[in-house]
Amino acid sequence: MKILVTVKRIPDPDESLKFADGGVDYSSSKWVPNAFDEYAVETALRLAEVAGSKDRLAEVIVMSVCPQGQRQHVTQFLAMGADRGVVVDADDSTLDSIAISKLIAEVARREEVDLVIAGKLSQDNEGNQIPQRVGGLLDWPQACFAAEIRREKDARELTVSREVDDGVEIKKVPLPAVLSVDLRVVLPTSVSNGVTAADHRYQEGARLASLRGITMAKRKKVQIFTPDELGVQNSGSETTRAINPPPTRPSGQMVASAEELVEKLKTEAKVL
């Protein structure tokens, strides 16, 4: 089995934004991997590996659209345990969701992967649409907002628990398929592949790279494409007109006691 995981670098979400000329200035930002993509790679590794053994059930390929000189995040995911990388050399901030989805779909086709795993959304753009688009472009089934994934040994289908508005939906998807993962997918027993012992508990969250992993990552293959080589142009149908700071909330007040709080909620805010 082959698994393609899409990953993205984002400006550190804990840094404050610098607004300039109707946009945001990221020139001095620190870049970090998108948290949901770390969960996606962790999910792929849990599906691919047999915990406690060197056996692998699948090859894990991480793919990113980014300038090829700025692919530290790809190296980081290779150090976590992904087998190899694909980088589409482009300034991703100039490409829209339509183009990015087509690049991913084209790589999935060329690599003949069985599964595409993506994070639910990127913490910077928050589009929450790329995996669904890739499902449509490939005409594959999709399971979005996955919180639990179960595969029976050698099965060509996955049973996915999805976070939906009023609870949890359990959906069986045949492979090949596209998944997007939500944060609960990295709880200790959220992913099972039918071969790793059923009672195996993973760490909570995405794994850290080991020293050996970091050394190995430098030797792993990363293939570089350009959007042209993949036959994809920007659609030009989405235009950012401006990026502005949100209106600030008027500053509130500190109250000294529960009595003062409830009194003000009653008489001033009139919410009781």
Place this chain on the structure above:
Amino acid sequence: MSNVLVVLEFSDGKLKSSCLPGITCAKQIADANGGELHFLVLAADPASLAQGVASAGLGATTVHTMANPAFEPFTAEAWADGIVAAIRATNATAVGGTASSSLRDALPRAAALLDAPLTSEVTAVGANAVLTRPISAGRALLDQASSGAVSFFTARGAEFPATDSGGAAASIAVLAPVDVSARGVTVVDIQKTQSTRPALSEADVIVSGGRGMREGENFKILEELTDLLGGALGASRAATDAGMVPADLQVGQTGKIVAPNLYIAVAISGAIQHLAGMKGSNTIVAVNKDAEAPIFQVADYGLVGKWEDELPKIIALVKAVKAG
């Protein structure tokens, strides 16, 4: 004509009230474009559902229906097929609805099939139908223009008022059936969260607890306040990740986006991703033992103190107010 098509969702034969803010957003887009508002009902047997919304007078001129057993239960695969066919048949230029888990799932897939742009989580409609949406956990607002034959949108429910009913009735148009396919998927089960309280997205009051509650058992005191106020219970990601309460109670960038009249944050520090989910609330109250907690920067009323000390007092005082 630049008509706007809203994809509706139903539960137990009734329009989900969560659809109403999406209809308001769609009406604003239709007005900005000088087009009509249309509805789309996808169901195994849509006739009576369509009749209900057509007679409710929600501002649409036409309710389009498409019948297919594959539309129930919902799958993104079959719905995207139905939505694409409906767009082709109705020549709609904008298509969307409230950003529910279903439309977030199906609309981008449909947009890809039509090579069309999608603007997610719209919070405002500007001149020429430029749509505003939050990015970076609500720390910036992006104004996006779309071009092409058709564009898609999802509207953030907390940001638009519910549409009023009681307007002119709509006509019903039956769309020709088309082949739709769930691509081999099966919905095995839907495990609904059992609650006697209102849904987070619809509640007038929300009481949320964070990491500082320490364990699930301690949420009982928050539930007492919640029920006293007739509200919904929420939680921060730290609390749901720690397994104190179910994940679907999570408020934040990675959970639910809410904007109740009153939001009470207890023992929540106020991480950016949590603030992204609740700072649209009308009145925000924070109770935290750490005076430096970032939650106090967005709170209208802040009380520094331990929840163990303050909550029992607040509950007693609110009971007294309620008793009049």
